[in-house]
Amino acid sequence: MTKELERHAIVVVGGGPAGLAAAIGAYEAGERDILVLERDTQLGGILNQCIHNGFGLHTFQEELTGPEYAARYIALADELGIERRLGTMVMDISADRVVTAVSSEAGITRIQAGAVILAMGCRERPRGALAIPGYRPAGIYSAGTAQRLVNIEGQLPGREIVILGSGDIGLIMARRMTFEGAHVQCVAEVMPYSGGLKRNIVQCLNDFDIPLLLSHTVTRIEGRQRVEAVWIAEVDEHMKPIPGTEVRYPCDTLLLSVGLLPENELSREAGVELSPVTRGPVVNESLETSIPGVFACGNVLHVHDLVDYVSEEAANAGASAARFVQGAIDAGDGQRIPIVATDGVRYTVPSSVSVTRMPEALTVRFRVGNVFRDHYVSVYLGDERIQHRKKRVMAPGEMEQITLKRAELLAHPDIESITVKLEEE
Ligand SMILES: Cc1cc2nc3c(=O)[nH]c(=O)nc-3n(C[C@H](O)[C@H](O)[C@H](O)COP(=O)(O)OP(=O)(O)OC[C@H]3O[C@@H](n4cnc5c(N)ncnc54)[C@H](O)[C@@H]3O)c2cc1C
Structure with a gap:
């Protein structure tokens, strides 16, 4: 029925x-x-x-x-x-x-x-372990799964820990595992910057003397039944491991926090x-x-x-x-203007705006694609720059935002796009 x-x-x-x-x-x-x-x-x-x-x-x-x-x-x-x-x-x-x-x-x-x-x-992205040669022994967890095991199920996934990826969950789990009596040897991050919030690097790694190895990755996992060690190497600018830089870390657990x-x-x-x-x-x-x-x-x-x-x-x-x-x-879209993200800005949410439907002030959030120091966040209506705000540091791990004002857009009735970009000056 x-x-x-x-x-x-x-x-x-x-x-x-x-x-x-x-x-x-x-x-x-x-x-x-x-x-x-x-x-x-x-x-x-x-x-x-x-x-x-x-x-x-x-x-x-x-x-x-x-x-x-x-x-x-x-x-x-x-x-x-x-x-x-x-x-x-x-x-x-x-x-x-x-x-x-x-x-x-x-x-x-x-x-x-x-x-x-x-x-x-x-x-969580599962990608981290897939590209690492070796068996798939017990002891490899995503950081979120480990978090659930520790905080909800009351289980400790291991005692000697290496973490791959410095997203926020990895950083938080480095501290959490330490609190629970495990030893976190290091957090390896393939990029030259962390994917997590600055405050988490300070409070979860620095405060516990856990090294953050930037431009490093896991190249090998040892162990058949259970993880016995992982090998970590430095990577070059193409993220390829640099020969001769491999170091062996004996451990029983690898946590993946790769996004x-x-x-x-x-x-x-x-x-x-x-x-x-x-x-x-x-x-x-x-x-x-x-x-x-x-x-x-x-x-x-x-x-x-x-x-x-x-x-x-x-x-x-x-x-x-x-x-x-x-x-x-309003079912009619009015004038719909695309928001173009460029020059260091990876995307914006929203990615378009209708002047007739938008509120008086609209928050537009975005992330940058690299670490930028002393750069300006600029907003252009067509060719005219209407915002230019200096930021000391911007990093991919932290969300940024601008505000678009309806009155300002109404004053530019002919524009075909809004551009959000980073500028050096
Ligand atoms: C490890 C970790 C640490 C964090 N630390 C901080 C912090 O210190 N400070 C901070 O401000 N933020 C932090 N955040 C970020 C914050 O927790 C998240 O941004 C927020 O929880 C996202 O909320 P959400 O509702 O979008 O997603 P979620 O919290 O994931 O909720 C989604 C819900 O949808 C349900 N669902 C999914 N699919 C279906 C379906 N098909 N049918 C029915 N239900 C479904 C799920 O079961 C879940 O309950 C952290 C996040 C993580 C993962």
């Missing part, structure tokens, strides 16, 4: 910080019929395993742990009576916004959504256009994807460094979704 199609104004896919803030943002924008679908048995997403502090400095001006930060949003969602279904995995989203989900309690459910908000987060990727299968299958740079959906000023009425926020859109920005962005996505179902988003 085919179940009847359920209907909800807004369906949020994922109950992590992005999904929760999006649902609350939609509620605050006047929408009441909101349903959050979460595959896990609890809300909060990745924050539940991030028991270190450092969350919420911007949002609450307090240093919270991940679970504490999540708890604030869960409490607010409870207060507002936002409906959620846990243990419910979304399997498919169609271009006409029919969401198919499965749970052990309800079986397969099909929901016609007025608007869908994608908030599925990201997953995060938006969880984009559902988005891709729905037919949402994806950015080749962020691997998340291409969105406009309303955080709306290429499918009308499908919005995206949080790490599924682009990998964020701070959860505060996730919450802020997601609240905007929620408000936009509410406006969409209320018919308040």
